[in-house]
Structure formats: C-alpha cells, structure tokens
Amino acid sequence: MFVASPISVASAMSAANLDQIFVILKNWLVAFLPPFWQPIAGVILCVVAIVGLYPALFAIAVLMERKGLGRMQNRYGPNRVGPFGLFQPVADGIKALIKEDVVPFNADHVVHFLAPLVLVVVVFMSLAVLPMGRNMVLVDMDSGLLFFFAMGASVELSIFMAGWSSRNKYSLLGAMRAIAQMVSYELVLLLSSVVVVMISGSLSLVKIVDAQATYSGIFPHWYVFTPWGLASFVIFVIASTAETNRSPFDLPEGESEIVAGYFTEYSGFKFALFFLGEYVEMFSVAGLGTTLFLGGWSAPLSFLGVIPSWLWFFLKVELWICFFIWLRGTLPRLRQDQLMTFAWKFVLPFTLLNLFVTALWRFMGEGWARWVVCSVILAAAYVVFGRLGLARRHVGPRSYRYAE
C-alpha cells in the first residue's frame, strides 16, 4: 500500500511516478474504503476530477480567447479584474449567476429548461472515453470512438430543442442552420476518423494511442506524420471547427446575423451552461483529434518522455484551442450556402479520396513507395479540387420565386 509520508513521497518522485501521480493518488484515496465500495469510489473520484477540471479549463480558455483575440486585433484583452485580467472568468461567472432568468411567456418551458442540460450532460459524457494520460481513461471501451460520435450526434438534438422551444423565428432559423451544418460536418468528421480506425484496427481510443506511442529512433509514429494522416488531420480540424460552431462556421450564433441564433431566448445561467457546453465540446473534440492524430499522451520526441503524459495531452489540447482562437481572429464568417457547398462539394469528396488512399497505403506494404504514391495522389487531388472550386461559376440573372 502506498504510504504517504513526506520522505517516501519525495523518494518515489521519479519520472514514472510523476506520470502516474493521479492514478497513484486515486488508488491511495480509494484504499481507505472497504473493498466493496472501492470500484464505485474510484469511478466517482475520476468523474469528480473530470467535472471539476474541465470547467476550470473552460474558464482559462475563455480568458485566453478574449486576451488572445484582443492582441490579434491590436488591443489589450480584459485587464482590469485582477492582475492581467486573470479573475475575469470569476466576474463573468458571478454575472451569469445573478442575472435574471427570462423565459418567454409562450415558450415551451420544459423543453426550454432541458435543452442546456442535455447539451452539458452529453458533452461531459463524451469526455469519458478520452485517454488523458497513460492509464488515465475513465472508461476503456471497446468501441470508444463510436461512443464519442454517438454523444456528438446528440448535441444536435439539444440545439433543436433550444431553437424550437423558444418560439422565436430567429431561434428556429438559427437552430435549423446549426443542425444542417452540424449534420454535414459530422459526416466529414466521422469519415476522417475512419481512416485512423482502418490503420490501427481498433475502435478503442486507448489502443489507437498505444499504436502511436511507439518511436522509430526519436521520431514518433503519430498518424499526422503520414500523408493520409496529414490530410485527415486537416479535414478533422475543419470539421471540428464546424461541429463546435466556431468561426468561420459560426453563422448559427453570429451576433450580427441572426441576433444570437438558438441562444436568443436564453439568459443568465442557462446561457452560461450553453457557453460552457460549447467550450467543453471544443475541448473534447480537440481531445479526440489529439488522440487520433497527434498521438494522445505520447511525447513528440522519445527523450521528452520524462515530461508526464497528462501534461503532453493537455498541452496538445491547449494548442488546438489556441489554433481555434487564432482561426477565429483571422477569418470572416462563411455564409450558410458557402459552408454547405464547401462541405459537400469539396471536403466530402476529398475525404472519400483520402479513404481510398489510406486503403492503398495499407495494402502497399512497408517502404518508401507508398509514401510517394500517397503523397502525390493527395497533393494532386488537392490542387485539382482547389482549381475546380476556385473557378468562377457563371452566375446568371437572379430569379425570385415569391417576390414577384
């Protein structure tokens, strides 16, 4: 049994133990209970840790977003509340809690109340299968990836509930647009993840990370360093930006377009829950992308393995979030028809081609030949699709159906 005296703790602080510190901590805490309660207590402890950690990360992410966007726009972000504005999330949280919760008279109260709850519950459930470190996954499921996508699909239901129950035409319109966008890009997300399943041969996220955590020399076997992996990674980034309604795909919630889309009738804490749900969805999708393409908790170079695995995982997730913020600060919003066209006419065919190229990679066997062939096919396809897409369509005179 792990005895927690200071001396033994200090002496046991080798790199391996630092890596497993949360597991050791959990085992030590759980050992205080009788054996019957131990598994349940272990699970509850892990759940509490996750449910406590991700809102804290959310607070940090919101602050980082505001300050990062500010710097990109030649201004300071918030810097009045606390040193460098570090307590701004606290101020935001207090504001959200004390605001009056206004529900429209005609709104469907039950569904209006349930929508943010469904979103938050589903999004937190999807965090259950992410391996956040070596031996640090809440539930090691055989089809963990499928569970993740099942939870992601349920987000659309929550958005519909929010939009419809508000009895507001802007909300409904925003919800319909959001669902259309999310369904289209969900397909792309799934197909770009399928290539990883094809190569690693398992739907379990733990096994996918284990397959990438090996090194040849000092270089890791991350899937992003292969041609099909790089293409899938780029597609995954695009699709995940669209899934979480981030710029440049944030038309459903763009303030200048449609008031606040399906958020319009939500105020106070329910809005804060939606906001939380969106950001935690960002974290979970970033976590999935890290697991599938960036090697999960493995270090980029083999000698950097001294740094704990959970630190690497969160570092990579934070890099994703920084990239999302960077993208938001750079790109203007896409119009609804533009983003649907982009999904169905460019990204989806490219994803299907990528699937084919991955199969080719698998069956060509080891060697440099498959690198060359796959890279050439993907690059050529990208250039050709790009040319086709950028060609100006002949736009004739507009015909209006109803406005005669």
Place this chain on the structure above:
Amino acid sequence: MLGEGIIKGLMETARNFAGSYVSKERLTTVQYPEERVAPAENARVFPFLVYDGPEWLSGLRCVACQICEKECPPKCIYIDKSADKKPDAVGKPQNYPTRFDIDISVCMSCQICVEVCPFEAIKMDTKFELATDDRFGGLLLDREQLAKSNEYFHQIHPTEATEIDDRMAAERAAAEAKAKAAAEAAAAKAAAAKAAPPAGTPAAPAAAAPKDAAPKDTAPKDGGKD
C-alpha cells in the same frame, strides 16, 4: 492555390499577436483613464469663450453680437445682450453678454459659431469628459463655465491661437498707429493752423499720405478664416 489566402491571413494575425508585445505600432491601445492620448491639434468637442487678461468678466472678447446664436443649426446658444457698454481689451466701449448659455446636450460640434464670430470670441474646446449626473442643468454651461483664458487657448490650439494673437496684435498696432497718425495729423494741423499762411501746402499732402494708408490696414476685419 486554395488555402493560400487563409495562410496569409493567419500569418498576419500571428504577426499582430507577437508584435503587440514588442512594438507600440502593433498595440495602439492606451490604458484610459490612466494614460490619455493627446488630442489632435484641430480636435473639437464643444465651444468655449475666450477672454484676454487675468479677469474673465472684464476680458471676455464676446460683444453679444448674437451672430452665433442666429447661425447655430440646433439653436443651442442662448445670449442676453447687456444694456450698457464696457470698454473691451482695446479700450473701445462694447456690449457684453449678461447671459451666454450653451446646451451641450444639443450642440453638435459643427463649429459654425466659431466660423461666423467676427471677434474671435468663441472657439472649440477639446475637453470631452463632461458627463454629469445632474440631469436638468448639468449640461447647460453658463458664461462662467464657458469662459477660458487665452493662455488655455494657446495650450489646446497653439497654431491657431498664435495666428489670431498675431493678427489681433497687428490690427491693434495698426489701429494705434492710425490713432497716433491721426493725433499727429491733428497736432500738425493745429501747428499748421498756428503758422497757417506761411506754412501753406507742403504740410497738407505730407499729412494726407499716412492718413490714406491707415484705413487699408484696418478694413479687412473679419474673423473665422480658420
């Protein structure tokens, strides 16, 4: 190629982000209200009345001609003309405003009052922190609140103030020279009248010449070219 624009955009934003920590050019924000950006020279917010000298009541340039009141588009100036006359900075007796109110909640900062004032009496101020919680009279500035010294005018609009001062000084000098010449002419005339028959014509054209030159200097006395 597809995606080139996005990459260029991302690079630009990254340059902004990194540059904001090192160069002032990439972070143009100032921490108001601890730091303030000095307003530009020709910034304008609401009007004020200029006075010369140490005392505002006697040094006000305004002679209550009421041209600005009539020209103001939203009619936010309220002037009451005095019944008596006081000597102004030059010494000439002029009317003065017993009430000069500007309602700055109405004023639209168009500067027309400045442009039409013939006496360089009303100019644009640059102070904008005028918010008040007195909702009934707080934004109606009266004569005393509007009167600010010529030194203050020099501070906020140095070029304009110097130019006006120079011009007014020149006019004043010309007026004084004219007065002196008139006095000399009168004295010469008196002397000529004393030695009238033998002096005759040579004194008269010599006295007439400076008398002709002086009015041309004092004639263009309009204000507001600036």
Place this chain on the structure above:
Amino acid sequence: MSIAFYPLAVLTLAGGLGAVLLKNTVHCALALSVAFAGLALLFLTLDAQFAGFAQILVYVGAVAILVVFAILLTKGSETPESGIFSHTWFVGLIIAAGVFAVLGWAVLQSVNALPNESAVPAITVHDIGNALVGRYVLPLEIVALLLTAATIGAVIVALHEKEGAK
C-alpha cells in the same frame, strides 16, 4: 435480468407511450428520442456495445432529427383541431394485437432455444466487421445499393424542385 433492466424498461415504455399520447407533435418526437435512448441503454446492459452506440448515433443523432425536421417542415407542429385520438381505433387495436401476437410468439420461441445462462459472449467490433464482409456481404452490398438509390433519388427530387422554380 440485471437490476438495471427495470428502470430502463420503464424509461423506454414511458418514452414510447409519450410518443403516442402527447398532444404536441414535437413533444412526441422528443419522447420518441427518449425511447430510442432507452433501447440503446438496454443494448448496453446486454454488452452489445456496438449495437448500443450505433443505436444512439443513428437513431437519436439522425433519425430523431429527421423526424423533427419532417414535423417542422410540414404542418405537423400545430395541434390538430379534430383531436389527437384516431376515429378508427378499433381496427388499430386489432392490428396491434396481431403484431404483438407474432412478436410474442417469436420471443417465446427464442427463449426456449437459448441455453440457460445469463452471461453472453462478448461480440467485439472485430467480429462484427468480419461477419459483415464475410458471411453477410450480400446484405451489406444490397443496403449500400439502396442507400445510393435513395441519395440519387433525393438529388433528383431536389433538382426537379429547382427546375420547377424557374
């Protein structure tokens, strides 16, 4: 029968009853999603992980959305004036009794056919994959053909709509 079966069965039945009895059509659709979720959880208690998650992904994530869109884009979201209960309920009762009889007979037959143990062998995704491209490849291809036909049909219908507009 594990202890989790009863609450989940109640949940599924409640969802199903709600889908039939609620006044507002959109509420019915949401109750139907609850029934789907209940079914998925039942699959999970039987260790059929793939079936359970696929149920959520397909039914809750796609079919429920489809149902909801269908309700919204037609007039179904308003409460009908003539009431929500059907006039031909007697015929419906007979048909429902017939379907129930057939299903009940099938279930009871299969209970006799299974060995008397509660633990079921775990079917991994690997096995499902092997079966799909091995033993069941013909149904797989037929389903793929059906999906392609449906997609092409949808495109043609939408295309006609656009032509009709001009």
